[in-house]
Amino acid sequence: MRHVQYLTRYTSEGVGTDVEEYMNAGGYVGLQRALALRPPEVVETVTDARLRGRGGAGFETGKKWSTVRTDSEVYLVCNADEGEPGTFKDRFLMERAPYLILEGMTIAAFAVGAHKGYIYIRSEYPRVISELQTAIDTARSTGVLGQDILESGFDFDVGLMPGGGSYVVGDETALLNSLMGNRGYPTLKPPYPTDRGLWDKPTVINNVETLACVPLIFSEGPEWFRSIGAPQSPGPKLYCLSGHVNAPGVYEFPMGVEVKELIEASGGVDGRFKAVQIGGTAGPVYDEAALDYKLDFASMKSVGGSLGSGAVVVMNTSVNMGHVLEVIMRFFSEESCGQCFACRYGTRQLEHMANEIASGTGREEFLGLMRETAEVMYHSSLCPFGQSIDLALTTLLDNFSDELRAHIGQQDYIREVMA
Ligand SMILES: Cc1cc2nc3c(=O)[nH]c(=O)nc-3n(C[C@H](O)[C@H](O)[C@H](O)COP(=O)(O)O)c2cc1C
Ligand code: SF4
Known part of the structure; x- marks a missing residue:
């Protein structure tokens, strides 16, 4: 399979960061076409394209937009918290193609009837925050954001909200709490944000990359989008x-x-x-x-x-899988918000057992106990964070079982591999 340049067409030097260059490269054609439709048709087009969210869970974007409660003021939130280790695609897009994201947000807002949007961005990206603010100001003065966008009569504006450095706040319910000035704790679903989100109003939350895909669906067409890659989750x-x-x-x-x-x-x-x-x-x-x-x-x-x-x-092959186990468990233990017992206590126990295994003082029964702990967490944690440790842990224990077993009670072995 060959690499493509559909999103990255806008990320090359100078194209996505200058509003005129962005328009010359085909930017804002998608918005123009979307504004010529009725909002339900915009939602249908995205559903037809089979766009699925790029934030992690892969939820169908059209379906999410179609479930927004319409009897109230609606908000749109772009999730730019990007705390996932090894993930830096949203930063890449925000640094190099801010107008693509703003265009996608404006189409999404038009589709769901939102007039106010927020970009919740991790504060570890200070340069991106100031560049995004400049792009928002420029978009307003160019007539593609703010009042009467492209003389369509549609109003939509965007504010920036820097996060407080918590990984768990990337979860949509925790993010909304943080945006409202509360502690960034996740909450149980339902109610879903599309029903009761920011200040109890219906709220759509989408990832940066998801929103960046939206203008392409309108400029190139949903059939084109569907023709790219995997049929069930194309694009x-x-x-x-x-x-x-x-x-x-x-x-x-x-x-x-x-x-x-x-x-x-x-x-x-x-x-x-x-x-x-x-x-x-x-x-x-x-x-x-x-x-x-x-x-x-x-x-x-x-x-x-x-x-x-x-x-x-x-x-x-230089990597010691005992060390990988330890690092992953430490991450979960440090990032747990501590709100529910299974996750608060389970992550600490897992970290402790992983430390012992990695340093050669672990016991055989830890391997089974770790699986049991993760399973209990899967069934009793309040949010997907506590439920998700199971997959990383079980694949690690299954696929590297011999190496991890070799750590048990083997301080000499550990010293040798760490040398
Ligand atoms: C612990 C945790 C962290 C998350 N971090 C992010 C994140 O940094 N960015 C993101 O877009 N989604 C993140 N998500 C997923 C969001 O809750 C939500 O599903 C997503 O923003 C929806 O956008 P999408 O439908 O466009 O993918 C996280 C979820 C959990 C449980
Ligand atoms: S599962 Fe963990 S991260 Fe999620 S609410 Fe409970 S303690 Fe917080």
Whole structure:
């Protein structure tokens, strides 16, 4: 499969950051076409394109937009929290193609009847925050944001909200709490944000990359979008390659590219391939069997995994899987918001057992106990964070069982591999 340049067409130097250049390259054609339709037709077009959310869960965007309660003021939120380790595609888009995101937000707002939108952006991206503010101001003065957009009579404006540094706030319910000035705790669903979100008003939340795909659907047509990549979740996808590859970075391919094709595109493995983690820290960890896996939502689900954000972290043979286990469990333990017992206590226990295993003082029963703990968390955690540790842990224990077992009670072995 060959790499494509549909989103990245707008990210080349100077194109996506200058409003005139962006328009010369075809920007705002999608918005013009969408504004000529009725809002329900805009939703239908996105449904017809089969766009699925790029924020991790892969929810159908058209379906989400069609469930928005319409008897009230509606808000639109762009989720730019991007705290997932190994994920930097949203930053890439915001730095290089801010107007593409603003255009996508404006089409989404028109579709669902929102007149106010927010970009909730992680505060670790200070340069992006100031550049986005400049783009918002320029879009307003150019007539593509604010009042009477493109003389259509439609009003929509966008505000920026920097986050407070929490990973869990990337979850949509926690994000809304944070936006309202509350502690960034997730809440139980239902109610879904499309029913009761910001200040109890219906709210649509979409990821940066999802919104960046929207203008293309209107400028090129939903059939065109559907013709790209995997039939069940089509369109272009930005994959983030990091770890032991020779040229880490963001690569655009049609949905459904194979892991080995992506690694090849990123300059190949630096050393000898050993493992890959897909979709972020909560994603599955595989051995070389994954090289043939196709990276789209349905294909990853069919092998018991998940695509997540599209992060691909490659590890070579220098990596000790005991250390990987420890790092993943520490991440969960540090990032748990602590609101519910199973996750607060479970993540600490998992971190403790992982530390012991990695340092050679673990016991055989820890391997089973870790699985049981993750399973209990899966069934009793309030939000997807506590439920998601199960996949990373079980794939790691299943696919690297011999190596992890070799750590049990083997301080000499550990000293040798860490030397
Ligand atoms: C712990 C946690 C962290 C998340 N972090 C992000 C994030 O950084 N960016 C994002 O877009 N979605 C994130 N999500 C998913 C959001 O809750 C939500 O599904 C997404 O923003 C919806 O957008 P989409 O439908 O366009 O994918 C996270 C979910 C969880 C549970
Ligand atoms: S599962 Fe974890 S992160 Fe989610 S609400 Fe409970 S304690 Fe917080």
